[in-house]
Amino acid sequence: MARTDLQQHPERASLDPADVDAILAEALVCHVALIEEGQPFVLPTTFGRIGKWLYLHGSPQSRMVNTVASGAPISVSVSLLDGLVLATTAFSHSMNYRSLVVFGRGRVVDDPKEKRSALDAIVDHLIPGRREHLRPMTDKEVNATMVVAVPLDEVSVKIRSGPPGASAEWPVWTGVVPLSETAGSPVGDRPAPDHVVEFIRSRSNPNASAS
Amino acid sequence: MARTDLQQHPERASLDPADVDAILAEALVCHVALIEEGQPFVLPTTFGRIGKWLYLHGSPQSRMVNTVASGAPISVSVSLLDGLVLATTAFSHSMNYRSLVVFGRGRVVDDPKEKRSALDAIVDHLIPGRREHLRPMTDKEVNATMVVAVPLDEVSVKIRSGPPGASAEWPVWTGVVPLSETAGSPVGDRPAPDHVVEFIRSRSNPNASAS
Numbered sequence: 001m002a003r004t005d006l007q008q009h010p011e012r013a014s015l016d017p018a019d020v021d022a023i024l025a026e027a028l029v030c031h032v033a034l035i036e037e038g039q040p041f042v043l044p045t046t047f048g049r050i051g052k053w054l055y056l057h058g059s060p061q062s063r064m065v066n067t068v069a070s071g072a073p074i075s076v077s078v079s080l081l082d083g084l085v086l087a088t089t090a091f092s093h094s095m096n097y098r099s100l101v102v103f104g105r106g107r108v109v110d111d112p113k114e115k116r117s118a119l120d121a122i123v124d125h126l127i128p129g130r131r132e133h134l135r136p137m138t139d140k141e142v143n144a145t146m147v148v149a150v151p152l153d154e155v156s157v158k159i160r161s162g163p164p165g166a167s168a169e170w171p172v173w174t175g176v177v178p179l180s181e182t183a184g185s186p187v188g189d190r191p192a193p194d195h196v197v198e199f200i201r202s203r204s205n206p207n208a209s210a211s
Numbered sequence: 212m213a214r215t216d217l218q219q220h221p222e223r224a225s226l227d228p229a230d231v232d233a234i235l236a237e238a239l240v241c242h243v244a245l246i247e248e249g250q251p252f253v254l255p256t257t258f259g260r261i262g263k264w265l266y267l268h269g270s271p272q273s274r275m276v277n278t279v280a281s282g283a284p285i286s287v288s289v290s291l292l293d294g295l296v297l298a299t300t301a302f303s304h305s306m307n308y309r310s311l312v313v314f315g316r317g318r319v320v321d322d323p324k325e326k327r328s329a330l331d332a333i334v335d336h337l338i339p340g341r342r343e344h345l346r347p348m349t350d351k352e353v354n355a356t357m358v359v360a361v362p363l364d365e366v367s368v369k370i371r372s373g374p375p376g377a378s379a380e381w382p383v384w385t386g387v388v389p390l391s392e393t394a395g396s397p398v399g400d401r402p403a404p405d406h407v408v409e410f411i412r413s414r415s416n417p418n419a420s421a422s
Contacts, residue, residue, distance in 0.1 A: 003250065028292060091356070101252070170346040192384055193384045
């Protein structure tokens, strides 16, 4: 059994590269797992993606980027919560989600051109369209940042969607409560520019309830 | 240096137990990291919390719960995204977040009373007030589920909030775009009951933009 094979709910596996693209495009952060002196360690971090590479960054003193740079085995989870799935029994409750796990070994990004492209991709990923408005990165800033790349070669995707499956007859409401990571009104000292307004629109709740 | 000490941005550390309580109360899922044949492995899962214990559950065939049950070292990340922090330079961009990492070794929950309490806590955590409306769990269901407990003894908390720090002068809007995991309108075949409406209200975006 390959480590990307799903042990639980294999029917939720996806082999469609479009699902990988969509999950990576929508998620704002990933969770990186690595081993440090025999202890697994997991932490959230932002990322960028260019083609087959997932890029992470951090301080040159960061244990996360240094461990990834060392080529040690790591794992990265990217997950989106899409809803609560409410059935008649606790046992049949679930969540709708789209998630992937990457297995692999990273490498440090030393090439100056790739390093700048990776840092650009990380900013573009956070908020598209902003980068062109920023003061350009200085060499000092680039040198003060460590960038690592993780290959998207070995990726396992798991997706659940739709209503609850069959569960016991019981007089309780069943259905789905959609969830999404949404943006609120910008907090600044003047009206936000178009790229910020567009980010907020793209992260608005498509079916928000009146509250 | 203890493994719960922060290497990066130590000023973002929190030692306030109220922060641990708040993060665990608000997050719907955690990310569990473990080692399997030398490979770190990370995956998202729901959880419950009673006092000093974090409870996870899964199929008795799940590698995640079995590895936790074995008492092997694990790590659990619980993170909430609170906003994009937009500065004048890429280097000074950040996110507002509240996150914690638990280090420790879990144990299987065999005691029938604790096991049922843990499963109740997991359902209560997902959606408060629903459990009393569900068909009670059968012994068969309880036996078909494996529950593990992770002690909340060794926990590291990291929080960033507020506006961007000082960054270079540059003519671009700076500020914060709030983010939150929000619930949308319920999808079911009849109007949702009070506990579902209340969940949605509690997860509504406090400062949603008109979209």
